[in-house]
Amino acid sequence: MVIVMNPEATEEQLQRVLDRIHDAGLKTHLSKGQYRTIIGIIGDKKKIASLPVEAFDGVEKAVPITASYKLVSREFKPEATIIDINGVKIGDGSLVVMAGPCAVESREQLLEAAEIVRAAGGQFLRGGAFKPRTSPYAFQGLEEQGLQYLAEAREVTGLKIVTEVMDAASVELVAAYADILQIGARNMQNFHLLKAVGRCGKPVLLKRGIAATIAEWLHAAEYILNEGNYNVILCERGIRTFEEYTRNTLDLSAVGAIKYLSHLPVIVDPSHGTGKWRLVRPMAMAAVAAGADGLLIEVHPNPAEALCDGLQSLNPANFAVLMEDVQQLAAFLRRRSA
Amino acid sequence: MVIVMNPEATEEQLQRVLDRIHDAGLKTHLSKGQYRTIIGIIGDKKKIASLPVEAFDGVEKAVPITASYKLVSREFKPEATIIDINGVKIGDGSLVVMAGPCAVESREQLLEAAEIVRAAGGQFLRGGAFKPRTSPYAFQGLEEQGLQYLAEAREVTGLKIVTEVMDAASVELVAAYADILQIGARNMQNFHLLKAVGRCGKPVLLKRGIAATIAEWLHAAEYILNEGNYNVILCERGIRTFEEYTRNTLDLSAVGAIKYLSHLPVIVDPSHGTGKWRLVRPMAMAAVAAGADGLLIEVHPNPAEALCDGLQSLNPANFAVLMEDVQQLAAFLRRRSA
């Protein structure tokens, strides 16, 4: 943390600021420049973060120097984290595909979707049993019934299951069925939920909040790791911008940023990220080329009958083309880097 | 809902779309223009909302015509809602001020803050006992102990209490102490929590999400009203934009928009909305002039000692000036409109 003093700050004000910092058990480093006096604060990150320095008289602003997350950082753990989910590895350089319908709508729909995913070479079946919806009048999910269909689909196809948990009270229930617990974008800063999945121990897929900075996203992951659960996969799914053509703006630069800042694996959801099925294939290709560890894709046996997000779901034929393309691309990139 | 067909859509595709809409129990109105064929869909809003029309072959886009919220709308209830909280009215044309520290830090700090608020003429004491924080290492609140201090401050000063509830499991606990339950910006779309406070019956202060459109905010309120709780106060607290000088961009036009679209009262939080104590007074004045029903203000006995948000908290002297100013302004505006 660097503190910048007002040009008109008095020596007395400066001294009070220094005293206050020293009282907190921190050291300071003073630098008087031509325009400004600045104070570098040296010491424990947590103590520094808790100082309301800008509220001191004579202070113009405080500039953070280092991020306050730790466990998720590359500095803390330089080698990449590889997560093994009953034999499927995420983060080891291979490409993992999680696909399926937005919502579990019926046993038939889900088993059909699962077969499509399996046939095309996906490893995970996705599908929401609990659905967060903007309107209270929209379809809210089949709840536990949906979880049972997911488990049945796993039995039949061998696919692993990733599905969303929406509140701390349901973590145990969802964890009894799922291989990966998904935290949705709207819940990225639902801290009770983050702590609950942190204590639960199951691998977690943490979607980026719709208006979350990369730093906030990593802090949210830190909540989970801080409870002892290191099996966190990050998922870029688009951020909210002024652009109206796409549902969100898929921020693929987040892939490279996460790889640099953190050791955690990161996957990309081009379906929510664009909201338009025509853009899913090019953005899936782009995600793979950017270095993503996996993809989260909406596919529906019949998008025109979907109870949610029909317009961003691929039909089985388009999904098969996409899978062929991304797998070939991933194989090409692996050969290049080998 | 209006459906716009692709220029190259076939008659057969058009017919299939019409059939699909009719099958859902809805009527259509066809209009063939120079550039496009468009279909107006007539019938029940919920049925319309559940059609994945853009996933039909031949459809270019679907354009919603009316919002899908109902209970919160002016159409549904033309007269303004006035909420009576043990004798203090919100939405009746008077100005309500809710003030206090960001977090309850100690018994002494809170009682001191309460006295400052009371002396300056505020009606509500605010203060977080449960604090949502970006970092797991930041102060998370005194929890139930904090609630007890709030209740004690109410005893001593006669102020009503508004405080945040962060998850459905704590609603009963917080409701046992608070006069108004606050839903924070990060939880605006925590739908389990919205339903829980909807069932609880206590008045609710619903903060706008950091990246929520006005329509999404009203939909979130709809969740609460849909459970039978009509005592909802909306709170504009700034949205996330590219601007870096302020912590958020306080969207005061939301006040007028809410007044036009909804019957619910709306207040403004210039402290979080700007993140800078110097901007709190001008934006509080602006909020009152824009027609807000109240203000939510951070005041701390000693901002430089605050455990959170010290830089946006007013000190007692500045708070007293602000209160004098906004009350005079509110009185002037009431005389003008009388």
Added chain:
Amino acid sequence: MVIVMNPEATEEQLQRVLDRIHDAGLKTHLSKGQYRTIIGIIGDKKKIASLPVEAFDGVEKAVPITASYKLVSREFKPEATIIDINGVKIGDGSLVVMAGPCAVESREQLLEAAEIVRAAGGQFLRGGAFKPRTSPYAFQGLEEQGLQYLAEAREVTGLKIVTEVMDAASVELVAAYADILQIGARNMQNFHLLKAVGRCGKPVLLKRGIAATIAEWLHAAEYILNEGNYNVILCERGIRTFEEYTRNTLDLSAVGAIKYLSHLPVIVDPSHGTGKWRLVRPMAMAAVAAGADGLLIEVHPNPAEALCDGLQSLNPANFAVLMEDVQQLAAFLRRRSA
């Protein structure tokens, strides 16, 4: 400027960075902390700004400490700038109203609008003779003919004229007719145009760019002052955000920010800022309460016939009500501060 070194930076890399800074004629201040080594750079702002420090090996990031604008800053000139435009003062604590149609459409329309503005007590007539339009097929303005109508309206009503200049080549022409040259939001960083109006000497109304930070806006003003023209009025007119209900998000906190950072007067345009005539009155009131030096308002004799922006223009009756309201409010606020 503070440079933060990578934790793994070598002593050699550190030394090369220091040497490079010293070679540029600047001094350094070294601070070795627990997590990071940081270098404070001391010396001439321009020299500091030109160092590509983040491109040096071993540097993690560079943090600017002070803004690089100078002439527009409060530090440079602590007292507020008052601009006298042929007897009408802007920035002296009074409220100036500039009003009129979006575009000059005809002699009759303009004279009628001018009479409406004069009758209601406005001081300036606005109206575009050159119109920047998103589509090449939209009405582009009457050009010099429009300027002549504006001059005629000034003759008839005594109102001063503010009108937009869109390119450097037209500055002389527009300056021959206008009392204030307006730079539109799209041209806020048209640096040739900024230099041209800086050399021209006529007062300039500089609208904030649709995605410009406050710092960038002040830098744009700095271009004008740097050419010797100190008569610059800033105009907040809304920024682009994700919100769809309003055309832009009017950032009234910019008024207080500008007053703190700069000595220049600042006015507010609630017409473009909201894009909805119903929101113009409440946001005009809010702007005045926030401390704006003036308002820029669209009024049209018959908004339903307007060639541009009809939906945000007030009709004469609504404009008269607004004028009465904002003038009374301004008078009240002046009495309070006296």
Added chain:
Amino acid sequence: MVIVMNPEATEEQLQRVLDRIHDAGLKTHLSKGQYRTIIGIIGDKKKIASLPVEAFDGVEKAVPITASYKLVSREFKPEATIIDINGVKIGDGSLVVMAGPCAVESREQLLEAAEIVRAAGGQFLRGGAFKPRTSPYAFQGLEEQGLQYLAEAREVTGLKIVTEVMDAASVELVAAYADILQIGARNMQNFHLLKAVGRCGKPVLLKRGIAATIAEWLHAAEYILNEGNYNVILCERGIRTFEEYTRNTLDLSAVGAIKYLSHLPVIVDPSHGTGKWRLVRPMAMAAVAAGADGLLIEVHPNPAEALCDGLQSLNPANFAVLMEDVQQLAAFLRRRSA
């Protein structure tokens, strides 16, 4: 255009709206639904666009159905435009690379950079002779001297030249030296400049504005085509969002969107798009995989000495790696699609 009437609109108001539309030479299609009456307007796009329909009494809102650009659209010209620049084709399925320093700084620097680009297999040399800079105190470019160095570099290396033109008055001068005229992001809606390059006839590289929607960007291109110049290449270079880690958010979904909406070629600038040299390679790869027709890359013989944007420039070694990678990827993708 579809007009939505207020639920409380009278029959008389409805009739007046219909009359007004018919008076403008347009046809209407009336649809009375359960909640709303809507009017479809049929006829000439330009006439429709000029109606200020929302200003009519009784109208709730107007919903545009089709974009108002024409010449740039796929509907107007279904086959992709291929631009031939003295033998180098853009838009034919091959990958074009334009690379070089942000600014022309000296003859030596430019010739060295040109040799780096040529050696690595690039086709175009980029480099600004006129530089738009946020601050008036930053390096503004070598102007005509810089253009001469560019021409000399073309002589020596055989590379084509792409360089920015900042105002209409300089179009002729820049066109005398450049093979492609670049319009920078800040000038995307400098309509005089767009018309000037439209009349000039030289191929134009049109960068997306920092806060421009895809529709606005296409409208800006429409200005150029409308003057008779069909040789326009679009360039995605990142949009402004709330994210602070990257300089901009590179919107790669724009590539697929442009390919669907327009026949014009589109390239990507990952250097400005991310602002961090570490992210340039992954985002260049992603852009190629997303289907971009080319890349615009900053490379500098010595980034640590660059007069602008040093932190986003690649050094020669990193650039050579990137070129090898993107060319191999492009070749792989071509084989796949063959």
